[in-house]
Structures are given as structure tokens and as C-alpha cells.
Amino acid sequence: MSTPNEGDALASRFPAAFAWGAATSSYQVEGSTGADGRGKSIWDSFVNEPGRVVDGSNGDTAIDSYRNIAGDVALIKSLGLNSYRFSLSWPRICPDGDGRVNDAGLKYYSDLVDALLAEGITPWITLYHWDLPQALEDAGGWPERATALRFGEFARIAHEALGDRVKHWITVNEPWCSAFLGYASGEHAPGRREPASSIAAAHHLMLGHGLAARAVKAADPEATVSIGLNFYPVHAASADPGDLDAARRVDGVQNRWFTDAALRGAYPEDVVEDFKAVTDFSFVLEGDMETIHAPVEVLSVNYYSRFNVTGNGGATSASAAPTGAGSAWPANEHIGFVPAGLPVTDMGWEIEPQGLTETLKRLHANYPEVAVAVTENGAAFQDKLEGGRVHDLDRLEYVQSHLGACADAVAAGVPLVGYFAWSLADNFEWAWGYTKRFGLVYVDFETGERTVKDSGLWYGDLVRRARSNREAE
Ligand code: FCB
Numbered sequence: 001m002s003t004p005n006e007g008d009a010l011a012s013r014f015p016a017a018f019a020w021g022a023a024t025s026s027y028q029v030e031g032s033t034g035a036d037g038r039g040k041s042i043w044d045s046f047v048n049e050p051g052r053v054v055d056g057s058n059g060d061t062a063i064d065s066y067r068n069i070a071g072d073v074a075l076i077k078s079l080g081l082n083s084y085r086f087s088l089s090w091p092r093i094c095p096d097g098d099g100r101v102n103d104a105g106l107k108y109y110s111d112l113v114d115a116l117l118a119e120g121i122t123p124w125i126t127l128y129h130w131d132l133p134q135a136l137e138d139a140g141g142w143p144e145r146a147t148a149l150r151f152g153e154f155a156r157i158a159h160e161a162l163g164d165r166v167k168h169w170i171t172v173n174e175p176w177c178s179a180f181l182g183y184a185s186g187e188h189a190p191g192r193r194e195p196a197s198s199i200a201a202a203h204h205l206m207l208g209h210g211l212a213a214r215a216v217k218a219a220d221p222e223a224t225v226s227i228g229l230n231f232y233p234v235h236a237a238s239a240d241p242g243d244l245d246a247a248r249r250v251d252g253v254q255n256r257w258f259t260d261a262a263l264r265g266a267y268p269e270d271v272v273e274d275f276k277a278v279t280d281f282s283f284v285l286e287g288d289m290e291t292i293h294a295p296v297e298v299l300s301v302n303y304y305s306r307f308n309v310t311g312n313g314g315a316t317s318a319s320a321a322p323t324g325a326g327s328a329w330p331a332n333e334h335i336g337f338v339p340a341g342l343p344v345t346d347m348g349w350e351i352e353p354q355g356l357t358e359t360l361k362r363l364h365a366n367y368p369e370v371a372v373a374v375t376e377n378g379a380a381f382q383d384k385l386e387g388g389r390v391h392d393l394d395r396l397e398y399v400q401s402h403l404g405a406c407a408d409a410v411a412a413g414v415p416l417v418g419y420f421a422w423s424l425a426d427n428f429e430w431a432w433g434y435t436k437r438f439g440l441v442y443v444d445f446e447t448g449e450r451t452v453k454d455s456g457l458w459y460g461d462l463v464r465r466a467r468s469n470r471e472a473e
Contacts, residue, residue, distance in 0.1 A: 010400075011466035013407035019122065019418025020463040021083030022076065022440060023376055025129035025173065027059045028427040030089060032066035036104035039095025041131035042141070042182075046189035057433035063425055063443050066108060073115045075441060075450060076424065079460040082467065083122045085375055085420045086112070087129035087173065090154055097133030097150055099157070106161045113165050124168040124375070124420070126228060127155050127212055128205075130178055130188070130430075137190050142178060142201035145283065152211025159219050167220075170300050170375065171212040173228040175205035175258055185328035187431055195330035199275055200283045206261050206292045213294035228300040228375055229258050231363070233355040234307045237338045242311030246335045249274055250309050253329060255362075263367045265293030277331040298417060299363060302376035303356045303402070305349035308340040345398070346380040346436060353401040360409035360416065371415040377402050378422035380429070380436040383453065390442045390453035399440075399455055403462070421459060425450060 027043045047058035065072050076084050090097065092105035109125075116123050128151065136147050155171070172178070179202035181188035184195050192198075213225045232254055236247035252271035260268050266289060272281070313334040329335050342350040356377070363372055379398040383390045399421060410416050426439035434445050440456030443449070452460070 007462055007465050008469070010403060010407060011462055012469055013410060014466050015410065015416070017417075018466065019083035019124070019373060019420070020466065021081050021085055021124065021418060021420040022079070022424035023085035023420040023422050024065070024424050024427065025087040025126065026089035026092070027062070027129070027131040028423070028429070029063050029065040029086075029425070030092075031060060031062040031064045033060050035066065036092075036108075037095060037102040038089065038105055039091035039097070039102075040134040041089065041091045042134055042137045042189035043131050045134055045137075046191055049191065052191060053431055053433045055433035055435050057428065059428045062428045063445075064448050068448075069108075069112050069115050071450070072424070073112075073119055073121070075452075076116070076121055077119045078452070079440065079456055080464040080467065081121060081460075082463075083124055083418060083420065084116055084424070085124040085126065085170070087126035088158055089131050090128065090151075091131065091133040091135075093158060094133060094154055095135075097136035097154075099153060101157055109158075109162060113162055117165060122168065123166050124170060124418075125158070125162065125166050126170040126173050127151075127158060128171065128178075128208070129173040130182075132190075141183070141190055141192075142204050143183065143194075143197035145204055145207070145285075148204040148207035148211060151208035152215055155212030156215040156219070159216050159223075163216070163220050163223065167222065168224045168226070168298075169212075169216045170226045170228045171209040172205050174230045174302060175202060175209070176230055176254060178205055180253075180328045180330065184330050187328070193327070196279045198330055199279045199281075202257070203283055203288070206258065207288055209262060210288075210292035210294045213296060214291070217295055224297045225295060226298040226300045226373070226375075227258070227262050227296060228302060230302040230304070230376075231255050231359045232303075232305060232307045233352070233358050234309060235340065237308050237310040240311070243309065246309045246311035246332070249332050250307060250329065250335060253332070254307075259299070259363070259367060261289070261292050262296055263293070263299075263370065265289045274331050279330075296370055299367065299370045299372045300375035301359065301363065301372055302422070303359055303374060304377065304379070306340075306342075306352040306355040308338050308350075310336045310338050312336060346382055347432075349379075351379070351398060353405040354408075356402050356405040357408045357412070360406070360414045361412055364409075364414045371417045373416065373418035373420070374406060375418070375420045376422035377419070378438050378440075380438050383426075383437050383442055385442055385444070385451060388451065390451060392453045392455045395453065395455040396458045399459055
């Protein structure tokens with residue numbers, strides 16, 4: 001653990017106006033999935049299919065955030081954070097995914113926003129963090145263009161209700177996961193394994209992004225609009241041409257496909273060529289790329305790990321890849337992920353803090369017109385609650401080293417505007433259920449009781465130092 005002086009030194013390396021936060025998402029924390037007129041989402045259906053979630057669990061209760069606004073806000077405040085990133089459950093607000101609005105669902109978010117603002121905590125809203133209304137999946141889901149149009153409408157509805165108080169809007173979270181884990185490998189809801197559809201889904205998620213970004217901007221030109229993407233430095237496992245090409249392909253889909261579309265209005269040519277093996281792109285219509293190329297002020301960076309890839313899928317080690325094996329990579333089935341021998345988290349994800357500095361510097365070099373925020377960063381480890389404490393030195397060191405990596409990026413001139421730890425509290429980790437703990441706060445999943453972990457205490461201390469240094473200036 002750092003000494004007070006080291007804490008001050010790290011704190012002083014961040015800009016004065018900085019969003020110090022933690023993040024969550026609706027399905028992972030809210031629970032109350034049947035309350036107050038909420039519609040069903042694709043995750044409600046998926047978790048009920050045998051074998052989809054390792055511990056057979058679901059988000060029916062999650063960590064009960066829907067019924068605990070006061071407790072959650074008090075926790076955020078106790079950590080000294082000035083920002084909180086959470087997502088809206090689309091089916092809570094629009095139960096059928098269409099224009100019919102459920103006022104009770106909207107009220108929850110409105111109350112949460114008010115409670116945050118009353119404590120001086122700035123809300124950052126994610127409009128889509130994977131819980132598509134089941135009604136829209138029944139009509140074809142993200143591979144259908146209509147879903148993107150519905151999403152644009154949902155953004156307008158959400159902004160109309162909350163935009164008077166909320167200025168930070170992230171359109172979609174990690175469309176890579178929604179498209180390729182949802183529709184190619186089937187590891188996430190809705191669990192389909194259709195490579196061609198997954199590319200159409202990826203396109204419609206981006207079209208949805210463009211429509212949502214434009215809806216928010218039309219209503220409030222001062223709003224800060226962002227898209228949340230998951231980035232990984234990609235290394236070839238060897239100098240073998242097959243491995244080098246695998247690295248190009250993975251980097252292309254993961255790091256360039258979505259950013260080039262959003263910020264340049266064009267998909268990268270080399271990846272288009274790769275994808276032609278499985279799709280003819282007939283779903284890309286005239287004008288789509290212009291719509292997708294909507295004004296964005298901040299690029300939201302979710303960073304966890306790095307990839308070491310081979311073109312020889314036979315060597316795949318599923319545990320070395322945050323995303324499982326090559327089935328999540330359409331037209332790239334021979335790709336494999338091999339460990340580089342770095343320390344790993346409880347997810348098996350290799351830990352490489354300087355990869356975050358590299359990622360931020362590269363994004364700034366390629367897209368200098370946007371600011372960047374780290375909107376997710378964190379690690380799962382096996383925690384033990386003992387005597388009212390969780391001594392999670394492993395997570396503390398993870399967060400500390402990655403904040404150091406952020407500070408290095410700031411020193412190199414990257415316009416970094418915020419850092420959000422994933423996650424505020426332990427929660428439902430998708431296909432891993434409750435078996436993976438990412439929180440700064442430990443949650444007893446039986447009683448819902450919260451205990452701030454040592455990593456949370458350390459982070460809170462750093463944030464207080466950073467904020468008080470700046471307030472003193
Ligand atoms: C990200 C997701 C988030 C959480 C973390 C661990 O890909 O956005 O919901 O699952 O990974």
C-alpha cells in the first residue's frame with residue numbers, strides 16, 4: 001500500500017477538473033426485475049436457459065440497488081467520489097421496446113439522479129448496457145435495423161426525462177460484446193451463434209449510437225456525448241506471419257472497427273475485407289455512416305487486459321482471453337489467445353497496466369479531436385470478508401498501478417477527463433453469475449450487506465487527496 005506521500009504524489013498527477021467515479025450497470029445491480037411495470041430483457045430470458053450462467057444464478061435480486069437509492073448514494077459519497085456511472089434499463093423505461101413509456105421505471109432513475117446531485121455527485125448515464133427489451137429480440141434483435149431506430153427513440157425519451165439534470169451521456173457500452181458475444185459465440189444474451197447476424201448487429205449498434213448521440217445533441221447541444229468501447233493492446237504471439245495477421249485482425253475488430261466508424265465515419269478497409277468472408281454488408285444503407293459519424297466529445301475507454309494472439313487456433317487457451325475462444329470473432333475462427341506469462345486476475349485476464357497508457361496514447365494520436373475517460377477498469381479476485389474487513393491487496397495494487405498508468409498518459413498529453421473503477425460493488429457478472437467479484441465494496445449476496453474493501457478505502461483516500469489538493473489551489 002502507498003504511503004501518504006506517495007498517495008499525494010499520485011493524486012497531484014491528475015487534472016484539477018476530473019471525474020473520479022465508479023461504475024455499474026442496470027441488470028448487474030438493480031434486481032426488482034418484475035417491479036413497477038418493468039418489461040423483460042434478453043438477460044431475464046437468457047439466465048433461465050440451463051447452462052448459460054455458471055452458477056445458475058440470475059439478476060432477479062442482484063444487489064437490490066433498485067430499492068436502495070439512499071444506501072448506494074451514501075456509499076458513493078463515503079468513498080469521496082464526485083461522479084457515478086450507471087446505466088438505464090431500457091425495458092424498465094420502455095417495457096415493450098417501443099414508444100410506450102413506463103413512468104414508474106423512469107421515476108427510479110429520476111430519483112437516483114436527484115439523490116446523486118444532492119450530494120454533489122455527477123451522473124454519467126449509459127443508455128445501453130446490454131439489457132435489450134425481449135420484445136425487440138423477439139422481433140429479430142440487433143441484427144434488425146428497426147432495433148437501432150427504436151434505440152434512437154429510447155434515447156430521446158430518456159433524455160427528455162433526465163436531460164435537465166444529466167449532462168454526460170454514453171450511448172452504447174461495448175458494442176463488441178453485444179454483437180459478438182451475443183450473436184456470434186453465444187456466451188452472452190441472447191445466446192445466438194450466427195456470424196453473419198453478429199456483423200449486422202454490430203452495424204445496427206453503431207447506427208443506434210449515431211441516432212442516440214444525435215437525439216441527445218438535438219435536445220441539448222451542451223451535453224457531453226460519448227460511446228463506451230473496450231480496448232486491448234494486441235500482441236502477436238510470435239513473428240510468424242500467421243500470428244502477425246491474427247494480431248492485425250483482432251486489433252482491427254476490437255480497437256479500430258467501432259472507433260473508426262464513430263469518429264471517422266468509415267469502417268477500416270482491412271476488416272471489411274476480412275468480414276466479407278461471412279457477410280455481403282447489404283445491411284449498410286446509404287447515409288448510415290454519416291449518421292454513425294455523430295458528434296462525440298469523449299471516448300469512453302473500458303480497459304482490463306491485453307491480448308496475445310496466434311493465427312493457429314489449435315493453441316487457444318480460453319482462459320487467456322477475456323472473450324473465450326475464436327468463435328466470438330466472425331471470419332477469424334483460427335484465432336487463438338495464448339498467455340504471455342503475466343500475472344492474471346480471477347478471470348484469467350493478464351494484468352498489464354502500461355497497456356492502458358499505450359491504449360490512451362494511441363487513441364489520442366489517432367483521434368486527437370476527442371477527450372478520453374476511463375469508464376471501466378478493475379479486477380476480479382477471490383475476496384474474503386474477515387473481521388469486518390476485506391484485505392484485497394491484489395485489487396488495490398491493480399487499481400493503483402492502472403491509475404499510475406493513467407497519470408503517465410496525462411503526462412504524455414492525453415486529455416483524460418475521468419476514471420471510473422469497475423465496479424462500485426460486487427454484482428452479477430453476466431455468464432459468471434456471482435462467482436466473480438469486481439467491487440471496491442464487498443457485497444454479501446445473501447443479506448445484501450456492503451463492506452468497503454481495502455481497495456475502496458485506498459481509492460477513496462486517493463480521490464480525497466486529489467480533490468482537496470485541487471480545491472486548495
Ligand atoms: C465489461 C462490462 C461490465 C463488466 C466488466 C467486468 O466488459 O462492461 O459490465 O462485466 O466487463
